[in-house]
Amino acid sequence: MNYPWDVLGTEETNDKKVIKKAYAKLIRKYRPDEAPEKFQEINQAYQYALTLLKSNQADDDVVAVTPEYPKKNESEEVQTESPIDVADDVAEVESVVSEFTHTQEIDDVIEEVEEDDTELNLANDILEQFHQMAFAEYKRKKKAESWNFLNQYHEIQDLQLRDSLSKELFKRVAEYNFFQLKENKSLLLNQPMVRLVAEVLEWESQWQEFHQLFPEDYVQHVFSLLEMKGKQKEGEKFYNRPFGVFIEIIMTVIFIGIIYQPSFGLDKELLIIMAYILFNSFSSLSSISMSSMQYMLDFKLFDVYLNEPSLKSKIIRTLTYHVSMIPVYLSAYDAEYFVSLMFPVAAFLLIINVILWFKNKQLLHDWLSGTIMLK
Incomplete structure (x- = not known):
């Protein structure tokens, strides 16, 4: 028998919280007024575990006295010597012997363990929400209010637990982004998101510690995002994307103008339109x-x-784009079409695109294909 751990129902440990948690679980079931013999056995095992814990925590240059192995259901208290000859430590060990002999004291232990469980559950909940938000839709996770759950971090009173949670989140930021960079050449958590997390968890004050704990590429990646000047461009201004399209159209016009011959049997304007659709579709589907x-x-x-x-998504996006461009194509081919028929259609499409842009930073073909373009 591996005493006292078999009685407490836990693995051998030097973690006082684990010991208390196992003890609290048992005394909820075996109260001293309902099962006095079983409670006495559990209480002795608990006291013995705490005494072992105290012995294991003694300084290396102090030889701790191994506590006496108590017999099962033994009525007398376990007598041990203090591992450190200091008055305060002696008093603490003596208090361990007399601890938890009254119902109120037992309730206090249960309440303490429940508080620890609550904070541990809160930390796990924060980790779960962080994971879900990291892999959520971009338009959701780019909103600062979507990360408000991180403020619960400051509700954790256990400083060791808070520190562990902060380090775990730091590691996840680096690992999530490295995964996304490898798979899709993009950041799962971009600069504004990482800055928001770092501000809540106060990472910038932990430079030295992170350098010692994590691989250098993890630290360099996260802090390079924090040190970037200005804001990362997310949607760009409305005119920046059409500017690229305009340049491509001009280049197509110049190219066709150079190679065009009347012998082609097609109007130059129609040839330009066809060439642009072909070039654009090829690059968009590549x-x-x-x-x-x-x-x-x-x-x-x-x-x-x-x-x-x-x-x-690429096919839907390309088709939608060129359908939306029909008014432009027809006006380039014959201006009368634009004035008589295409102007109202062009105005309607423009309004739709402006609304989508200011709402989601998307154009019509982005929205219908479920895509976003970032710079």
Whole structure:
């Protein structure tokens, strides 16, 4: 028998909280007024475990006296010597012997353990919410209020638990981003998000400790985000994306103008439109997922979870874009179409795109395909 751990129903440990938790669980079931013999056995095992704990925590240069192994259901108290010859420590060991002999004292232990459990549950809840938010839709997690659950961190009174939680969240930020960079060449948690988390958890005051605990690439990654000047560009201004499209159209016009010959049998305007649709569709359905000029301007296309968009999303996005561009194509081919028929359609599409932009930082083809473009 591995005494006292078998009686307490736990593995051998030097963690006082684990010992108290096991003890509280048992004395809830075996109260001294209902099962006095069983309670006495549990109480002796608990006292013996605490005495072992005290012995294990003695200084290396002090030889602790191994406490006497108490017999099962033994009525007399366990007599031990103090592992450290200091008055305060002696008093503490003596208090262990007489502790928990009254119902109120037992209730106090149960209440203390329940408080520890509450804080541990709160810490686990914060970790779970953090995980869910990290993999949530981008438009949700980019809102500062979505991270308000982190403020519960300051409700944890156990400083050791708070410290462990802070370090675990730091590790997860680095690991989540490294995973996303490897899979999709994007950040799961971008600069504003990491700054928000770091501000709540006060990471910047823990530089030295993090350098000692974590791999250097973890520390460099997180603190490089914290040290970046200004804000990371998320949606860009409304005119920046059309600017890339405009440049691509101009380049198409110049290219067709250079190679065009009347012998082609097509109007130059129609050839320009066809060439632009072809070039744009090819680049949008390729690995770069957007127009070549937008790619050169350092834009990137993702789905709403910041993953690489699927081929289906790319096709829907490309088709929607070119359908939306029909008024522009027709006006380029014949201005009369634009004035008589396409102007109202163009105005309606423009209004829709402006509304979607200011609401979600998306255009119509982004919204319908479930994609977002970031710079």
